[in-house]
Amino acid sequence: MKLDLKRQKMYVAGEWVEREQVLEVRNPEDDDLIAVVPRASRNDMADAIELAKKGAKESAALPVYKRMEMLNKAADYVATHKEAFARTIAKEGSKTIKEARKEAGRCVETLRLSAEEARRVTGETIPFDQSQGGVGRFGYYERVPLGIIGAITPFNDPLNLVAHKVGPAIAAGNAIVVKPATATPLSALFLAQAFDYAELPKGILSVITGVGSEVGEVLMTHPDVRMISFTGGMEAGLKIANQAGLKKKSMELGSNSPVIVLDDASLEEAVPACVSGAFWAAGQNCIGVQRIYVDQTIYGSFKELFVAEAKAYRLGSKLDESTDMGPLINEKEAKRVAFVVEDAVRSGATMLTGGNRDGAYYEPTVLENVPDDCYLGREEVFGPVVLLYPYSNLDEAVEKANQTEYGLQAGLFTKDLQRAFTLIKELHVGGVMINDSTDFRIDAMPFGGTKQSGIGREGVKFSINEMTEEKVVCFKLA
Structure with a gap:
């Protein structure tokens, strides 16, 4: 798959697929048609989530060193094709080529940080005998992956903000389904190429291109999606919070x-x-x-x-x-x-x-x-x-x-x-x-706000914390 072709495919659980219905991607500078991408249906999103259930099990079973290898290999791909990534960012979005090169460089760093932090998804021992009733017990807690992460990303950082969700999700042992901004889906698809090159097992990553009111709603409300990671406007964030129900949410909703x-x-x-x-x-x-x-x-x-x-x-x-x-x-x-x-x-x-x-x-x-x-x-x-x-x-x-x-x-x-x-x-x-x-x-820093600027924190280490949960293990000794 080449990003210089007019007709693009979307990445569904490790497979590149086309659809008859398409969305146009245009350069805001002159309204020139850059490419068309599949207009995924609600069923397409539901299918991607179903496939991600198997991907989540495989991701959780991956040894940490394999997660690190694949994240670093994807980073190598972005670094090798940095200029092509930058030109894609600049063409489909608002950034100048100089700004786009900086974003592509940051994407490499985000993926390498994700690889490094994968080795630090740790827990600690618990002194159960601090309580009288806990005498004769030994245990600990560990951090375990949530399962399937749903990610909805904006147009203004169409590559690095996708990497900020995909990298930590994989480092933590999750599967992830990404719905990129309708205006700027190409950078996210290009990043999927990097993970394809890195031989990420099928099912762990999907990038579904489509209209938010159609496929985004399925992603938000699906009971098998354990967390929604959203970057965007406050009104959309409030809608997601109301619709998503009892699942974890990480939201960066803007500022003044x-x-x-x-x-x-x-x-x-x-x-x-x-x-x-x-x-x-x-x-x-x-x-x-x-x-x-x-x-x-x-x-x-x-x-x-x-x-x-x-x-x-x-x-x-x-x-x-x-x-x-x-x-x-x-x-x-x-x-x-x-x-x-x-x-x-x-x-x-x-x-x-x-x-x-x-x-x-x-x-x-x-x-x-x-x-x-x-x-x-x-x-x-x-x-x-x-x-x-x-x-x-x-x-x-x-x-x-x-x-x-x-x-x-x-x-x-x-x-x-x-x-x-x-x-x-x-x-x-x-x-x-x-x-x-x-x-x-x-x-690498914790990134997020107070009041209506959002919920939770991004930044690789902190996103991993959001995308995992504690599991307590306690042995009652004879």
């Missing part, structure tokens, strides 16, 4: 990420970090910078530098090495972003730069005086839009940073260690980045 720039911050560091954090992948980044609170004594300087860098951002073709930012995932999304920006301006916000749309492209946009109660102040924009606010009181800045219903990551810029530690305690988020923007992440 704040940055606080203190009066002693280095603007030479803070400005470029926040610009990159706001406009990476056309702002379609769950941990992208959206709100920046700047001490009023340096607000004017920060604003001048920030707006100048935003204006210098180069929009263009994603495969052009000089392009800084590509289009949004489709024109509908660009129109949505334009609408919420226009709504903010009507509510009293001041446009400092940007605000123009051309098809799926939307300019890097910077606003100030945005009311806290308008959509942009409360919700996730998921586009290249950032809001600037001066503050005169640090407690007020922290209060405003915490005022949304999200809490994924926050950023701080300061040289004052004491104030940094104080703010770390006061910010209600899953991660605080000091002298970095909110979009910093490595694949």
Whole structure:
């Protein structure tokens, strides 16, 4: 199977299959048809889950060294074909080729981390004689795989976020059925090729391409699927939580990420970090910078530098090495972003730069005086839009940073260690980045949020914990 062919197959329990009904995959840059993929039916998904039942047994029985070998071999495949993976990411999604290469490189790291963490799926002994009734007993607990994991992945990181679900699932001894984003299924299919090359036993992995309202519902509600790992929007997450029933859930549901720039911050560091954090992948980044609170004594300087860098951002073709930012995932999304920006301006916000749309492209946009109660102040924009606010009181800045219903990551810029530690305690988020923007992440760290930003934690080691459960073993000695 080659990813440069127009007609693709989907990966069902180790077999490549076609379907008569197809979905088009188009380049958002020019609406060019890249490929067609099978439009799986509800029965296709049910069949994949049935096959995964056998795959789960085989996966659980695999020796750890075999899991490690296959994960490393898949990583080798991605590394060898890194440029092809990057071009696939760039063509089907929003990332520039430079951004896509970084994602492909991170995928290699995610798979290698999964191989390494497979050796650390361990338990520990339990001193049963700590209880009077436990005298004469010896035992331990071990971590065992859940069985079948259902994964639903988004368009904005179409390769590495799939790897973040597949790698830990295999390391833990599970089977996994992936439903990739309808707009960007090719990267997930390409990753399935890597596991095919690694000779992963049939049944352990399926990548089912289709419409979420059709096949996704089967995956969510099927009683044999023991866990749903979902990355996407809050509304979809709430629907999954209501429909999935009594099964484990891991959900990363987005954010409206704040940055606080203190009066002693280095603007030479803070400005470029926040610009990159706001406009990476056309702002379609769950941990992208959206709100920046700047001490009023340096607000004017920060604003001048920030707006100048935003204006210098180069929009263009994603495969052009000089392009800084590509289009949004489709024109509908660009129109949505334009609408919420226009709504903010009507509510009293001041446009400092940007605000123009051309098809799926939307300019890097910077606003100030945005009311806290308008959509942009409360919700996730998921586009290249950032809001600037001066503050005169640090407690007020922290209060405003915490005022949304999200809490994924926050950023701080300061040289004052004491104030940094104080703010770390006061910010209600899953991660605080000091002298970095909110979009910093490595694949080994626990990643997730508070409030409506999600449930559970990703990051390879932590995903493995989510995808296993404790089994207690106790011997009553003669």
